[in-house]
Structures are given as C-alpha cells and as structure tokens.
Amino acid sequence: MANSGSTTQEKQRLVLDTGRRRSMRVLLSVPIRVSGKDGRNRDFDEETRTLVVNAHGALISLAAAVVAGQQITVSDHALRQSRDCRIVYLGGGISGRIQMGIEFAQPSPTFWPIDCPPDDWGVPQD
Numbered sequence: 366m367a368n369s370g371s372t373t374q375e376k377q378r379l380v381l382d383t384g385r386r387r388s389m390r391v392l393l394s395v396p397i398r399v400s401g402k403d404g405r406n407r408d409f410d411e412e413t414r415t416l417v418v419n420a421h422g423a424l425i426s427l428a429a430a431v432v433a434g435q436q437i438t439v440s441d442h443a444l445r446q447s448r449d450c451r452i453v454y455l456g457g458g459i460s461g462r463i464q465m466g467i468e469f470a471q472p473s474p475t476f477w478p479i480d481c482p483p484d485d486w487g488v489p490q491d
Contacts, residue, residue: 388420388474389483397425401437404430416464420474420486422450426462431455439467441476448473 393415400410409429417424423439431437433455440447454466469476474486 388472388485388487390417390419390424391477391479391483392416393418393477393479395441395477396443398440398442399425399427399429399437400440401429401431401435404432404435413462415477418477418479420472420482422453422466422468423477424464424466426459426464428462431463431465433465437467441478444476444478446476448476 395415395418396412397415398410398412400408403409409431411427411429413425413427415423415425425439431452433452435452437450437452438447439450449470450467451470452465453468456464456466458464472487474482
C-alpha cells in the first residue's frame, strides 16, 4: 500500500475545521474585498466573490497564499461595511485560487444581502 502521508494543508484542515454547522448555508455570490497578510507576512488586497454564506462566515476563493488560522478583513463595498474574520478551512485549489472557509470574529447574520435569511441565523426583528 502506498504511503498516505498528510500535507501541511491537510493537517491544517483537520485541526481547524470541526465539521459542525452553526447556521444554515446559502449559495450566494457576493462581490467582496479581502485584505490581510499572506502566509509570508506580505500585505494582500484582493477582489473575489463568495461561493456560500452563513451567519458565521462564508466559503470563498483567493489567489493569495494564506494559512489556516490567520486573520483577514472582508469588506462589502455595496453596503460599505467590513468584518474581521479568521480562516478556518483550506480546501482544494482551482485555477490558481484556493477555496477556504472564513469565520466572522462575531456572528453577523445581517452582513450578507439576504432578504429572507434562514431561521437559524438569528436576525434581529425590527
């Protein structure tokens, strides 16, 4: 049998992604700007789109070489707001971009532009 050694990326995925879901996922493509430091401590600022969102974060893809556990900032220019986040999952790469799960520092159910969010998002009522 071939050696099934783990890569650093696989180890990071196992350490930080517990597989639990705190809020329902919604397929939604939202243009965002992501900024922070890459894995080599160099500044980056990148335009991208969400793939999936929830009240606690999102699945996105970036070209920047980031590492699991690091802090980033996600900005939505249309709504002129931003949130501090942490990378909690690193997935596979496609066309030079890595898919990753990000988690808001604080749950933010109203950050994503959704008219009728799922019940478990806990959106405050007017």
